[in-house]
Amino acid sequence: MTLFLEPRTVAEAVACFRDHPEARCMSGGATLVAMMNAGLADPPAVVSLRRIAELVGIAPAADGWTKIGGMTPHRVTAAETRLAGGQAIVRLAAGRIANPPVRNMGTIGGSISFSDPAADYPAALVAADAEIEVVGSGGGRRIAAQDFFVDWYTTALEPGEIVVAVHLPPAPRAAAAYEKLVKTEGDMGIATVAAVVEMDRGACSDLRVAVGACGPHPVRLRESESDLIGGRLDADAVARLASRLAEALDPVDDVRASSDYRRKVVPRMVARAIATARARAEGEQ
Amino acid sequence: MRGDEGMTTVALRINGVEHSVAADGRRTLLEVLRDELGLTGAKRGCNQGVCGACTVLLDGRPVRACLSLAAACAGHEITTVEGLTEGNELTPVQQAFVEHGAVQCGFCTPGMVLTATALLKENPKPNVAEVRTALSGNLCRCSGYRKIVDAVVAAGGAR
Secondary structure, eight states, X not given: OOEEEOOSSHHHHHHHHHHOTTOEEESSSTTHHHHHHTTSOOOSEEEEOTTOGGGSOEEEOTTSOEEEETTOBHHHHHTXXXXXXXGHHXXXXXXXXXXXXXXXXXXXHHHHHHTOTTSSHHHHHHHTTOEEEEEETTEEEEEEHHHHEEETTEESOOXXXXXXXXXXXXXXXXXXXXXXXXXXXXXXXXXEEEEEEEEETTEEEEEEEXXXXXXXXXXXXXXXXXXTTTSOOOHXXXXXXXXXXXXXXXXXXXXXXXXXXXXXXXHHHHHHHHHHHHHHHHXXX | OBOTTSEEEEEEXXXXXXXXXEEETTOBHHHIIIIISOOOSSOXXXXXXXXXXXXXXXXTEEXXXXXXXGGGGTTSEEEOGGGXXXXXXXXXXXXXXXXXXXXXXXXXXXXXXXXXXXXXXXXXXXXXXXXXXXXXXXXXXXXXXXXXXXXXXXXXXXX
């Protein structure tokens, strides 16, 4: 028997986990129910967040940050044109998740809580410098995306904590590009690259590049990125960053591609993502 | 709505009719449709949300019945292929599938028809690329996709 609980507020949801410590949290169901169907999860209680209205929707704040509620479906995030500039990286990634029916069901909070490294949001949120807002019995806290994705299917969430929102810092003069290499459209990525680039009169003034689907969590090299700030993003400099990123990956052999193939293809994807984001950034100036 | 034993009475509105079903919290909409209500148009394929054979419409949008817990569907309008028309009438999408020979074994057809129906409501004259994108989460393993895409484009009246 599985109990189905529908709290109306975040506080009620937190209380559900106090009363049922073995309960599993469900937002859209695209991940949890698939695991239950596969026999990988058999929770005594499911805590559905669907009736918590405050968790749905995208809201720009006056200070330029944008808040994406944890229960916001991928379809909504993929169509949100207010996710512009560097924040567009999250919109672009959302539009590449699986297929339309899954984008109708799945939510950003549910997806990142599962933390499948081959999913689309992890690299995008790391490149966006996003902060993940979580709430548990001990109160709320915000976790930098880079610290949130800890390991294969493992996040920084403590037991009983739920993702309530994702916050994106302002990057109005930057532009974004998302590269996803797939065997077939709708599949998980063989590799993904999320790039955010800002240019100022021909010189790079901001650069953030994260690689996904090539190890337990997204890979981003802030120091190597900073070597390119102030420069002109010439091919050699981009190639140096790309090859350092490839070296830092920990890819596996799986049904989609070999580890060697992933290391080989990622530098090209990085170069392409940076070039596309740069062109968009300069086009918008 | 929930008892202490985990059994829940769920009120589901399916094809315009209210149904009250007793469902364990982990029971999926697909199980309720097929096993409880005899609505076998939605098929159980992968049971993982990948193949699209179980697609139904929730408030007019295609979703996976296999990934939807029945209890989480209360309060929504559910449409299955059985609810598209009355009697033996066919919808324009269904008629186009017949005319284009877009059905072979038929296993994927209900999901294809529902996904296409939702697409045409949102975008009445989709082009080939838009149809392919919309149907990208519905797998067909026999007839191939060409005739299915042709049928949906024709149903929309665009070329």
